[in-house]
Each structure stands twice: as C-alpha cells, then as structure tokens.
Amino acid sequence: MSKAMYIKAASCISPQHSYGEGPMLEPLMSSDTGMLHVVEQDYRKYISPVAIRRMSRLLKMSITAGMQCLADAGVQPDAIITGTGRGSVSDMEHFLSDMITLKEEALNPTYFIQSTYNSVNGWLALQTKCTKYNETFVHRGLSFELALLDAQLTLNEANDTQNILAGGFDEMTDYYHVVKGKIGYWKKEQIDSLELLQHGNTDGTIGGEGASFFVLSNDKGNARAAIAALKVLHKPGVAEMQNAINEMLEQNGLVANDIDVVLSGMNGDAKQKKLFEAGTGMFGDGATVCAYKHLCGDFDTASGFGLWLANKIVSEQNIPTVTIQSGVRSDAIDKLLMVNHTITGDASLILLNSCK
Amino acid sequence: MAEKIVVSSVGLVTALGLGIEANMQAMRQLRSGLRHPVHLQTIHAGEFVMGEVEYSNRQMAELLQLPADHNYSRTALLALVAMQEIINSFDIELLRKEPLALINAGTVGGMCTVEDLYPDFIAPGTGDYIRYIDSLDCAESTEDIAAYYKLKPLMATISTACSSSANALMLGARMIKQGLVKRAICGGCDALSRFTLNGFNSLKNVAKEPCKPFDRDRVGLNLGEGAAYLLLETEASAKERGARILAELSGYCNSNDAYHPTAPSPYGEGAYNTMQQAMKMAGLQPGDIGYINAHGTATINNDIAEGTAISRLFDGKIPYFSSTKPFTGHTLAAAGAIEAIFSIAAMREGIVLPNMNFDTPMEELPLAPNTQLVEHVDIQHVLSNSFGFGGNNVSLAFSAL
Numbered sequence: 001m002s003k004a005m006y007i008k009a010a011s012c013i014s015p016q017h018s019y020g021e022g023p024m025l026e027p028l029m030s031s032d033t034g035m036l037h038v039v040e041q042d043y044r045k046y047i048s049p050v051a052i053r054r055m056s057r058l059l060k061m062s063i064t065a066g067m068q069c070l071a072d073a074g075v076q077p078d079a080i081i082t083g084t085g086r087g088s089v090s091d092m093e094h095f096l097s098d099m100i101t102l103k104e105e106a107l108n109p110t111y112f113i114q115s116t117y118n119s120v121n122g123w124l125a126l127q128t129k130c131t132k133y134n135e136t137f138v139h140r141g142l143s144f145e146l147a148l149l150d151a152q153l154t155l156n157e158a159n160d161t162q163n164i165l166a167g168g169f170d171e172m173t174d175y176y177h178v179v180k181g182k183i184g185y186w187k188k189e190q191i192d193s194l195e196l197l198q199h200g201n202t203d204g205t206i207g208g209e210g211a212s213f214f215v216l217s218n219d220k221g222n223a224r225a226a227i228a229a230l231k232v233l234h235k236p237g238v239a240e241m242q243n244a245i246n247e248m249l250e251q252n253g254l255v256a257n258d259i260d261v262v263l264s265g266m267n268g269d270a271k272q273k274k275l276f277e278a279g280t281g282m283f284g285d286g287a288t289v290c291a292y293k294h295l296c297g298d299f300d301t302a303s304g305f306g307l308w309l310a311n312k313i314v315s316e317q318n319i320p321t322v323t324i325q326s327g328v329r330s331d332a333i334d335k336l337l338m339v340n341h342t343i344t345g346d347a348s349l350i351l352l353n354s355c356k
Numbered sequence: 357m358a359e360k361i362v363v364s365s366v367g368l369v370t371a372l373g374l375g376i377e378a379n380m381q382a383m384r385q386l387r388s389g390l391r392h393p394v395h396l397q398t399i400h401a402g403e404f405v406m407g408e409v410e411y412s413n414r415q416m417a418e419l420l421q422l423p424a425d426h427n428y429s430r431t432a433l434l435a436l437v438a439m440q441e442i443i444n445s446f447d448i449e450l451l452r453k454e455p456l457a458l459i460n461a462g463t464v465g466g467m468c469t470v471e472d473l474y475p476d477f478i479a480p481g482t483g484d485y486i487r488y489i490d491s492l493d494c495a496e497s498t499e500d501i502a503a504y505y506k507l508k509p510l511m512a513t514i515s516t517a518c519s520s521s522a523n524a525l526m527l528g529a530r531m532i533k534q535g536l537v538k539r540a541i542c543g544g545c546d547a548l549s550r551f552t553l554n555g556f557n558s559l560k561n562v563a564k565e566p567c568k569p570f571d572r573d574r575v576g577l578n579l580g581e582g583a584a585y586l587l588l589e590t591e592a593s594a595k596e597r598g599a600r601i602l603a604e605l606s607g608y609c610n611s612n613d614a615y616h617p618t619a620p621s622p623y624g625e626g627a628y629n630t631m632q633q634a635m636k637m638a639g640l641q642p643g644d645i646g647y648i649n650a651h652g653t654a655t656i657n658n659d660i661a662e663g664t665a666i667s668r669l670f671d672g673k674i675p676y677f678s679s680t681k682p683f684t685g686h687t688l689a690a691a692g693a694i695e696a697i698f699s700i701a702a703m704r705e706g707i708v709l710p711n712m713n714f715d716t717p718m719e720e721l722p723l724a725p726n727t728q729l730v731e732h733v734d735i736q737h738v739l740s741n742s743f744g745f746g747g748n749n750v751s752l753a754f755s756a757l
Contacts, residue, residue, distance in 0.1 A: 080612075085493070086492075086493070087515075095551065095554075095555065096470075096471060096474055096551060097474075099471070099550060099551060099554050100471075100474065100475065103399065104398060104399050104400060104550060104554050105399075107554050107555075107557075107558040108558065109555070109558035109559045112551075112554075112555035112556075112558055112559070113555075113559070113617055113618055113745070115555075116463065116515075116517055116745050116746065117463070117494070117515035117516075118515055118516045118517055118744070118745065118746040118748055119617065119745075119746055121516070121612075121746055121748070122612075122617050122745065122746025122747050122748070123617065125612040125613070125614040125746070125747055126614050126615070126616070126617070126747070128614070129614045130612060130614055131611050131612050131613065131614045131625075131626065131629065132611060132612065133610050133611070133612075134516070134610060134611070134612040134746075134747070134748055135514065135516060135523060135527075135610065136514065136515050136516050136748075137512060137513065137514060137515075138462070138493070138494045138495060138513050138514065138515040139494075139495045139498065139511065139512050139513040140493055140495045142511075142512075146512045149512075150527065153527075153530050153531065153534055153536075156534055157530070157534075175477075175478045178477075178478055178480075179477045179478060179489060180489075182477075182482055182486060182489060183486065183489055183490070232510070234502075234508070234510075234511055344490075
C-alpha cells in the first residue's frame, strides 16, 4: 500500500484563469476554433530576458508554472518528475520544417535543443539548482499519470521529508491540430468550447493545452488534499475499468457511496461516451459528477488540469458550477475520484482525500 | 536487506549485429560498426560515418514475419528485433501471465519515418501515409512491442535524452522492489534520422571520422542506432524458474547537473555524484570496480567532464575504463541499455573492452582509457555511465552473483 501524497501546492497555466492572483475560472474563456490556447502570463517573473526570447510557449508556460508551484509551497524540490505527450512540439516542427526547406543545411540548433522532451526538466533543474532525481515520461495520454506514479515510488522509498515537483505539460499547435484531425481527433462541427459536453453525440473532441505542476510530499504541511491512490490502465474495456475502480475502492476501505465527487475526463466524443458513462454510472445519485475538458480541451496531459481542479475542489470544499454535470452537493467533500480516458483509449484513476 | 534485482535475459541489435554473441565477437575482433550509412537518406551520408544497423527495414520485417502493409517505423522494427532474443529465451506464457512492466525509452520515436512524410502530414487531404501518423510518439514502439509479442504489461516510456534507457532500467528495478510488478523488461530504441543527425550537426559536435573518446584530438561523436532490452526480476523469481542469472543490478543513481541545457560542468560534478551514489547504493568502494563502461561520446565537453569525474572519484587507482561508442556510435536512447549489456557481458567473460581510436591523452587530464582487449580479468563489479542533454545523468552498477 502506497503512502498518501500530500499536495502542498498546485500551479496551472491553462486556457482558463487558473494562474496568479484574481478569481479562478473567471471570467470563463472559450473558443470556437476547435482548440483552446492558454491564457498567456507574464513569463518574465521566472525566466531571464535573454533566455525568454528564444523559448517556445511550452517552455515558458511550463517553467513558469513549475517555479510558481515551488514558490507557493515554499520548498526546494527533492526531485523533478514530469510527463509530456509531445514536449515542445513547436520547436520540433520548426526544426523539422527548416531541415526540409533548407535541405539539411545551416540549421539553428536552438529549436533542436528545445525540442528534446526533457528540456523543461533540464531548465527546471537549472533554475532550482536541483541536482537530484530528474525524470521525464513521454507515454502519450498517460505521461502525467506515470510522473505521479514515479513520484509515489520516490516517496515510498524516502525515509526523510521529500518535496517532489511533479507536472504535466503540452502545447497545441496548428500543425498538430491538422495532423491529428486526419485521424478523427476533433469534432467536425464548429462549437463553442464551453458547450463541448452538450455535443456528446458526435465524434471527436476539441484540442487544448496547458502546464500543471504540483508539489507532492510525504509531509502533510498545510496540504488540504492528498492523492491516496493512483492507477493507470492500458486500453481497458468497460469491465476492466470497473473492476479497477472497485479494486481501488476496496483497497482504500471504501464503497461507491463514500465517493463525494467523481471528476470525469469526458471529452464529448461519442466514441468514448460509453466508457465514461460506465465509470461515472457506478456511483449512483450520491456523488456529484463533474467534468473539465470543456474548460481546457483534450490533450495528452489534460489530466494535469483535472488534478489542479480536483485539488481546488477538495481544498476549498467548493465545486465550480461550470464543472457540475449532475448532482448537487451541500455537505463536505471528503473523497474525490478522477476517472480519465485518453483519446487513444488508455485510462487512469486518481483518488483524492481531503486532509482535515 | 531488500531483495536483489537481477538481470536474467538480454537482447539487442546494434551496428555490430543482432544479439549479444555477434556484438561481443565483433568487439573482441576490434571490428567497428561505423560506416557511411546506406539506409539513412541524407545529403550528409558521404560526409559522416555512423553506427547504422546493417538490416534494411525490409529485412527486419522479414525476420519478424510481418505483413507487407505493417506500419512499424524503423525505430519499432529495431525494438522488435532486439526483443526476439529475450522472448526466445523465456517461457512467454510466464511473461503474459505474471505482472510485468515494459519500460521503454526513446528520444525521437519514429522520427525516421515522420521526417519523410511530414509535408504530407501537414498538407490538406489524406493518403496511405495515415497509418504512420502516430509513429512520432516514443510510446508507439513501446505499444508495438507489447502488441507484437502479445504482452499486457504496465507500460511506461521515458525520454531523458542520452540517459533514457538507463533510466528505464532504474525505474523497472524500483517497480519490482516495491511490488508493483514481478518482472520488468527495460531498455530503449532509437533509429538514425536526419532530424537527429542535423540537430547534432547544428551543434557542431558530430565527427566525420570514427570518434576518439577521451583523446586530446577528439572532435565529436558519431551517431548510431539500435535497440536493447534487459529483463529484470528478483533473484528469487529468477531462481524459482531456474533461470541463468547474468548479473545483479546492485546500484543506480539518477541525478542532474543543473549546470547548462546541453553541456556538463567541466569539473564533472554531475558525473561524479552519479557514479558515487550508484556505488554507495551497491555498497561498493572505488577499489571494487573492475571496469567502467564510460559514456565517452568523444565530444569536447562530455569527455573532459566524465574523465575529470573518474579521476577524482578513483583518485590514483583508476579502474579499466573504455567507451564502446567507437564500435556502435552513440545510440542515444538505446545507449544506456546497450552499454549495460556490454558491461555485464564483459564482467561475465572476464574481459575489458577496448576504447578504439585513442592515441593522445587530453592535455588537461592525463587519463588513458583501456585501448586493447584485455582477457582473463577478474571483474566483480562494473559501472555503466549515461549522461545526457538537460543534465540528465545515470550510473548503473552491476555485480557478479
């Protein structure tokens, strides 16, 4: 049995107002272009003017979210563990296009260096002078969850207090949107992103992006929420997923009724509707079902935004109305279960406890 | 005392050939795999030697008995071919039945395929190329391995540049220790691509001639390709199935330079700490190490940093060390796993692999790697180093059992 991972801080740059001062998720941001981009921030806070000029959006938002998270927690990291579906894909596109256009001559190395999947981790280590454990997972829609799993392994191994900076990040580019559109990722009809989940009878979803970071610790500190359990599932069918949910509940001494909030990764894709409903349907009327991909879009590490939201719900004991799909809560929120399916069919379960 | 994690099966393909025997034989005969590439289509083919795997994609597809319309990139083909040796040495039902992890590593996934098709990818319309559209993801090869061999493992894919597959081994060991899985197949795969070649070339650290690790006159690395996997399990699990144990993975450390995005500290702080911590975990003193398979890329920066770290750590009593990259080229994400296998094989066969092309010690550091094949050496413990971009360092310690 793994130890709880206390969430000491969470920082998220997303298509919504989720970062910095000011009210969260207000005003709501939307798009009708089939993709959502992050609300850009002042990245000069944590990145030098020299470095910032050459950096892609992904690097800027990820480094900033990561550094802010550490500042919020008031700790130095003992490990930096991240996940990304495609890293700095705009740098990759840039270098690749130049290479083709310039016929392999006179290329700018900056794009190549930044296109490496671990470049965000390298920068974060550099900025924090953290010479300890440093890992980058690149396993499509499970990249972020695998980073959490590694954080769990790391905390289990520790005898002393450990503060782990764990995160997930991806960026949406026009090219990426075109490429994945060819294999049916996106809705064909033009919709308002905030109404994504009302279009659940057609195929496809909308694209998104974001950078979410967390300081996870074996020390409770001032944490108000903790990750109690975590499970990744490779292309599960309905039965396998439901068994995994039951098993997780049982291992944590819970029954379905104990779950106060189910935070679903439902993405408005008719092809995946059955899978999502099979998960949320296990909790009857007792649980409030919430969703988030109409706010951030779908991307490999969208569950990072999900965890940011989950932490906010549990910590503040308040569910943003825009996320509620069914059921209304008036009593305390003690247990929240995240159920996510990725576009490629993988799934993950994350159980959060409130820390009283 | 925690259970020992052991290596009980390995498989690899490199420019030296397919399988551990072919690779070791080539190195015993001082036969390098470096040559001008014939499969990689690049305007630089006549300019640089590389460690290109001899097989064409078609030959690998035949080895794997794939249908003509398969959608495997060269990266995935290398991975599948390398895995054959492990699968053939194993009761595959056991791998299917008992909890297994598959930890793979890559730096650019199927870029070798994508770079040919990219203009089609981003243009309007569709075509036959659609089946390759997901091949850029590093996780594609991981899922290809599981699907081809009908395994249902817990999968993860790591990308920490040149230390990627060393990290895969470390993660697999940790998962077994914590009881997440019973066994883990860990390694990495990377195919040569124009993207990578031009990337390193834009950094001006690719050598045209065979590389000269730790030499004063080194000018850069040779790129290579390959794939390698090691099967990890507990000693008890290996014994329970009567397996031959190749080595114990006795120590490991992942650390970061936190110095510069692409260059190590010239004092080799990162390399020093990583090796030291791996040895500490294994309970080893400097004098216990019989051989170090160095990262030794032959870039100006790596070799001075790694060389300095080795001289400091082993202060006056430097063990045999060599870089095997003049044989294979720098195989990036596969390098950690390939060189882990070389280190284990060297220990088992009691030989020290030569560092080819070394003539003159570096001026800053009078340090000489082992340049000849040395036989009949009693080696009980080895270190295998992998240092990468982003300051990502890993050292692995293997011990004889």
